[in-house]
Amino acid sequence: MAVIELSNVSRAFTVTSRTGFRRTRREVRAVDGLSFTVEPGEVVGYIGPNGAGKSTTIKMLTGILVPTGGSIRVAGVDPSRNRLKLAKRIGVVFGQRTTLWWDLPLKDSFAVLQKMYDVPRARHRENLATFVELLDLGDLLDVPVRQLSLGQRMRGDIAAALLHDPEIVYLDEPTIGLDVISKARLREFLAQVNAERRTTIILTTHDLDDIEALCSRVMIIDHGHQIFDGTLAHLRASQSAPRTLVVDLATSLPPIEVPGATVTKVNGPRQHLTFPTTTKAAPLLAEIAANYPLVDLSVAEPTIESVITQLYTPTPTS
Ligand SMILES: Nc1ncnc2c1ncn2[C@@H]1O[C@H](COP(=O)(O)OP(=O)(O)OP(=O)(O)O)[C@@H](O)[C@H]1O
Known part of the structure; x- marks a missing residue:
């Protein structure tokens, strides 16, 4: 059964602009009639040019934004009506900003998350040990988040998003600004998590190497519409480059x-x-x-x- 289901989903914003004394209002359709399903354990690359509607889709999938049309079900529930319930079943990483507590050492952020998500202590310890090892976080646990480098912080953010065993993870530009070695390690880690835990991953990125390394399926969106959904091989074959x-x-x-x-x-x-x-x-x-x-x-x-x-x-x- 599909873990994510979108049926004819739209999201419009009203944008006001001012020319001299005149104010004009116009509607921007960030997402326009989008339908797709994602099966458990899939790794889907969700890509498109700037302003295509990717972040708006992800925000609707987490329940932060309410669609103006259509319906969404994530892990069997309507995200905007069950945001808190759903929060326990999903993990989110926004590459451009951290969800960690800026002044707390990394390990304290993890401890707060264990309480917030009510993760059984033994399970938390087990997950933490795994992620500390795989993401090489051992030396960073006592360092306040604000002192971490971008790559170190990103590893911390990814661990934080996975500590409560989410079924679905949304990763928005997780490799942005990382050096090639850090990118490769992060991709390896994500592939391992997907293989071992069957975590469904929706990956938004402008780095197509992320897509090639990780995604069995790629979905392309432009002007709020889906323009491609299939494998990378199909994508290559579909165009006459x-x-x-x-x-x-x-x-x-x-x-x-x-x-x-x-x-x-x-x-x-x-x-x-x-x-x-x-x-x-x-x-x-x-x-x-x-x-x-x-x-x-x-x-x-x-x-x-x-x-x-x-x-x-x-x-x-x-
Ligand atoms: N809160 C908002 N108010 C008004 N317009 C918005 C709002 N959020 C998004 N938009 C508009 O909706 C469209 C889609 O934006 P969105 O952020 O979803 O694109 P994106 O594909 O994530 O782009 P990028 O790759 O640049 O992050 C854009 O035209 C954007 O200006």
Whole structure:
């Protein structure tokens, strides 16, 4: 049974602007007729350009915002009507701000959370020991949160969001501002939590490496509408972003001529060619090998960035 269910959900805001002495009011539809379900244990990447409606969706899923239309059920309840009840079953991390107590040492924040969520002491101890080890928090427990670096604080925030064994976790930009090693460790940790605890994860991020590392499913939203829902492989296949062929020749030559492909860069004996995803690579390779002194070659799939950029870019109408 689905753990998250949205049916035709909308959320509008009234925005007032002033020009001279005139005040005008207009309606912004942050989320507009959104429907989807999420099954227990799924890791869903929820992505979209700035202002697409991601945070508004997450706020409705936690019950902070009430939809102006449609219905939502999270863990079997309406979030806005059962906010406190639901709080025990979900965890939330907002990368841009902390939910920890600024002046308290990390361990005291964790102790407050144990009381707030009424977590049995033995379970709390067990979870804390696991997260301290996996997130390398041992040396940080006595440090006041305000003295932690961004990466250290984020690890603390993630532990805090998981200590009460939530079934669902919403992560909003959890890797923002972290260095590559911290990002990789955090992704590993989240994958482990998902695998071992079957925690459902909804991940909002602008870092597509997070999505590639963690998400079995990606949902893309733009202007409040869902524009894609499927696997990364489907997403790649759904768009016609070109593939790249990198060819190493025995000698430097002017751009080679290969029907169906276009040379985009010449770098000494190395030439880069692009060709549509609909074209098969093998005949191109045969053509090059037959006509040029080929030494080595590789085919690069379109990056997920290029696929998504193409998806966000409206096609010009003629
Ligand atoms: N409280 C509010 N009052 C008025 N408009 C709002 C409010 N909250 C969001 N909006 C508008 O709703 C739209 C969607 O905003 P939202 O914050 O959900 O986008 P987002 O996808 O999370 O963007 P970002 O990636 O920049 O965080 C935007 O046009 C935003 O200006």
